[in-house]
Amino acid sequence: MDSVRLDPSDNVVTATRALAADAEVEGIATAGLVPSGHKVATMAIAQGEAVRKYAQVIGYASQDIAAGDHVHTHNTEFRNTEADYEFSTDLRPVAMVPEDQRDTFMGYRRENGSVGTRNYIAIVTSVNCSATAARMIADYFTPDIMAQYPNVDGVAAFVHGTGCGMAGDGDGFEALQRVMWGYARHPNHAGVLMVGLGCEMNQIDWLLDAWGLKQGPLFQAMNIQNVAGLRRTVELGIEKVAAMLPLANEAERTPCPASELKVALQCGGSDAWSGITANPALGYACDLLVAQGGTGVLAETPEIYGAEHLLTRRAVDRAVGDKLIGLISWWQDYTTRNRGSMDNNPSPGNKKGGLTTILEKSLGAAAKGGTTPLTGVYKYAETVTAHGFTFMDSPGYDPASVTGQIAGGCNLVCFTTGRGSAFGSKPSPTIKVATNSEMAARMSEDMDVDAGTILSGGVSVAQKGRELYEMFLAVASGEASKSEAQGLGDYEFVPWQIGAVM
Amino acid sequence: MDSVRLDPSDNVVTATRALAADAEVEGIATAGLVPSGHKVATMAIAQGEAVRKYAQVIGYASQDIAAGDHVHTHNTEFRNTEADYEFSTDLRPVAMVPEDQRDTFMGYRRENGSVGTRNYIAIVTSVNCSATAARMIADYFTPDIMAQYPNVDGVAAFVHGTGCGMAGDGDGFEALQRVMWGYARHPNHAGVLMVGLGCEMNQIDWLLDAWGLKQGPLFQAMNIQNVAGLRRTVELGIEKVAAMLPLANEAERTPCPASELKVALQCGGSDAWSGITANPALGYACDLLVAQGGTGVLAETPEIYGAEHLLTRRAVDRAVGDKLIGLISWWQDYTTRNRGSMDNNPSPGNKKGGLTTILEKSLGAAAKGGTTPLTGVYKYAETVTAHGFTFMDSPGYDPASVTGQIAGGCNLVCFTTGRGSAFGSKPSPTIKVATNSEMAARMSEDMDVDAGTILSGGVSVAQKGRELYEMFLAVASGEASKSEAQGLGDYEFVPWQIGAVM
Ligand SMILES: [Ca+2]
Ligand SMILES: [Ca+2]
Ligand SMILES: [Ca+2]
Numbered sequence A, B: 001m002d003s004v005r006l007d008p009s010d011n012v013v014t015a016t017r018a019l020a021a022d023a024e025v026e027g028i029a030t031a032g033l034v035p036s037g038h039k040v041a042t043m044a045i046a047q048g049e050a051v052r053k054y055a056q057v058i059g060y061a062s063q064d065i066a067a068g069d070h071v072h073t074h075n076t077e078f079r080n081t082e083a084d085y086e087f088s089t090d091l092r093p094v095a096m097v098p099e100d101q102r103d104t105f106m107g108y109r110r111e112n113g114s115v116g117t118r119n120y121i122a123i124v125t126s127v128n129c130s131a132t133a134a135r136m137i138a139d140y141f142t143p144d145i146m147a148q149y150p151n152v153d154g155v156a157a158f159v160h161g162t163g164c165g166m167a168g169d170g171d172g173f174e175a176l177q178r179v180m181w182g183y184a185r186h187p188n189h190a191g192v193l194m195v196g197l198g199c200e201m202n203q204i205d206w207l208l209d210a211w212g213l214k215q216g217p218l219f220q221a222m223n224i225q226n227v228a229g230l231r232r233t234v235e236l237g238i239e240k241v242a243a244m245l246p247l248a249n250e251a252e253r254t255p256c257p258a259s260e261l262k263v264a265l266q267c268g269g270s271d272a273w274s275g276i277t278a279n280p281a282l283g284y285a286c287d288l289l290v291a292q293g294g295t296g297v298l299a300e301t302p303e304i305y306g307a308e309h310l311l312t313r314r315a316v317d318r319a320v321g322d323k324l325i326g327l328i329s330w331w332q333d334y335t336t337r338n339r340g341s342m343d344n345n346p347s348p349g350n351k352k353g354g355l356t357t358i359l360e361k362s363l364g365a366a367a368k369g370g371t372t373p374l375t376g377v378y379k380y381a382e383t384v385t386a387h388g389f390t391f392m393d394s395p396g397y398d399p400a401s402v403t404g405q406i407a408g409g410c411n412l413v414c415f416t417t418g419r420g421s422a423f424g425s426k427p428s429p430t431i432k433v434a435t436n437s438e439m440a441a442r443m444s445e446d447m448d449v450d451a452g453t454i455l456s457g458g459v460s461v462a463q464k465g466r467e468l469y470e471m472f473l474a475v476a477s478g479e480a481s482k483s484e485a486q487g488l489g490d491y492e493f494v495p496w497q498i499g500a501v502m
């Protein structure tokens, strides 16, 4: 196949290799050279008419375009539509799978009804000042010791660089407290030990009070200053975790409906193929999951910037759409205050790769979210309660974004990458999807799925999407993803740090 | 002793325990109750006259104060003097020790002339995406393997949460690059391996170009994407470090003058005694070091806020003083932009502890810097080239501040704490000083020095300062500080993150 069509209604397709003049694309002869990754018109587009890709308007013909013409910045222009927000005007009905026919996976059903895909004991830190203590506690539990607890996936320390030298209220503080609460309550955690220093801004006691967390056999908290030093803290922490292990080991996997899956949709190190192969395939998998009553969580607000008006049209109601617009305004202010910019316009490199407008670029990122209605919009690290396709505010930066998604309750992560990534996460495992076969082969020990076969192997987006969805069920049931088997996830916990470090 | 005098010219002393009326303080009877940590007038201070502590004006009598009176907010007012900057008007001559009589320590003299106090191999990461790779490389070098290289202190991985999802220029980017450069070139590192992902904003190649770093047997760089995946990167990294170890092991300690010591002056978890005991003692040690031609590096700009005009009077010239004022302006803007505040006024808790004005509070922090002229002011993580007492811009937050000081070349850290801290650092060891004997006893396994004996044990600030200075020489020569012996320092590398995470 020399081209990829992303929707039947599109009037352009994307060349999967450099095409000479008179090459055939969907039965039409190309009018001239078309570089790999660039677009070809499959019908005439008169000046002023819309150019459509992803079933969306990505721009307007700035001159008459003939079938077979190369479509790019020389004949396509962007028109800013950002003020024209519409709500719920593009709600495509979802053919829900009847409850009694739904797929299942083998999960850990917790007392509060939530479902885990893994069974960890977590050591959650409030501040960098307790980082070494937490690592030393976790390091004590060697593979030899853990062999006695075959149902426990490990003792994981969640250590970070913030928690003090920050304002004690406002966006940054609230985001950090949501992250801590989210990890403290994550369904992939059988037991949790919180470790602080004692005098930090991000007080564990405040968190317990504010969120109504109560200590018990599987939830404990302590501070180095109260316990009186590092060595005693490490010893006491080891005792506390050791007491949790037999209890945690009692957990067993049972069949749980796919509706209990919350999948973090993520991309990092994107390339020109991300929006053509891996992201649409992940979007298809998300659609399948949503039809099962499950949840997909798109994030990375700066990367959907410019396409937010398309997501508001998919919002189930005005309130959900307004939340998304609120996030966009917040980000404009945040980046301006920090002397950055939300400018997501295609870079020279993007343009060289075939991306013509900001809309096309953002649609490529948003493609991970499929086509179903947007059922909820959440703050960073906020608990995702809606089922269906949802959005969570976060930076694009991979570890910070995934940390928020996991804190929000995601029990699985699916991560597309073009340049290649060695990302992995705990307590929820990451499945990595390559956008191109060259990188998939080169980094074969890191990539779970090669979506590059959509370009070269005659595999459809739907087929690849189904493969991904099946992998969700397998990995959720305990099969190790490649990053998980490699032991990644101990150093990728990065709460989004907003605001001044003081 | 029931009181502490911080300077012969002061007209107040600080009560070291709660004093009843008619208690004797320097031969004067107290007029009423004086809480522990609060001030007592040792002579009459007429309304409008200056109240002096630390040989500085900390406020003005708002009514007539008699000898023996409790001096606090009820009879003392603050007058804002911030516009009245003077330069070089308080330059106290330093009695320099002649070069042939200077103290020495046993250090590692490097080829470029710099002197290390430790001999590590460092794995420096450009981005969180290479964090696990770096840790896995370092973890390979177990104590068994390292036993073959007795002159090498360890293989340390410097891993962090930033490096991408950030602007590629501006304050934040420049600060991160300075940190990387500072660790790459640190005299405590015999060899350095830099590990990146490949597509991150904080490109290793740019750094090597910009700073003129050349690869060689003891300086290597690599990216996961080029090496093709995590496992191969870890294997190659292990090979590269293994090749460095025999070379690094050739380094030997030789006598080096104390003028080669650069000591990071730091405090964290301060209490009401910090400014009375540990900080003045550290200031005295800094004065001794400066007389030897050595360097003290004060930092934590928000904590000296309100006392910067006293530091400009100590500036060796106008340019040095102007740099400090520039930092203060930058911070006012930074915190305002981030909806925080530079307000360092005594909190209700501070006031309860006896601190009356912002000046008194900031002087307590600045006391770590002693009394000698301010010879240089540096950006965060900038190489400190001046000898003498210097200042580096940084947040107060301990790990971020110390990371900047070490990047600036500090080969030793001295850290005062009142509440108690379990901080430690690599590659430069941290000496911890307790401000009070109660905490020193409670956290005895973490505290190297108890400065609380200034209150209770009849020890003078000068005696405690000399004890600290002697410890500088011992620890610089290889004696392990307590935090070092405990193995701290692998998780406390926290580059200051300035600007939006995108
Ligand atoms: Ca992305
Ligand atoms: Ca990302
Ligand atoms: Ca050794």
Ligand SMILES: [Ca+2]
Binding pocket: B266, B267, B268, B269, B270, B300, B303, B396
């Ligand atoms: Ca401090």
Ligand SMILES: [Ca+2]
Binding pocket: B266, B267, B268, B300, B395, B396, B397, B398, B401
């Ligand atoms: Ca500090």
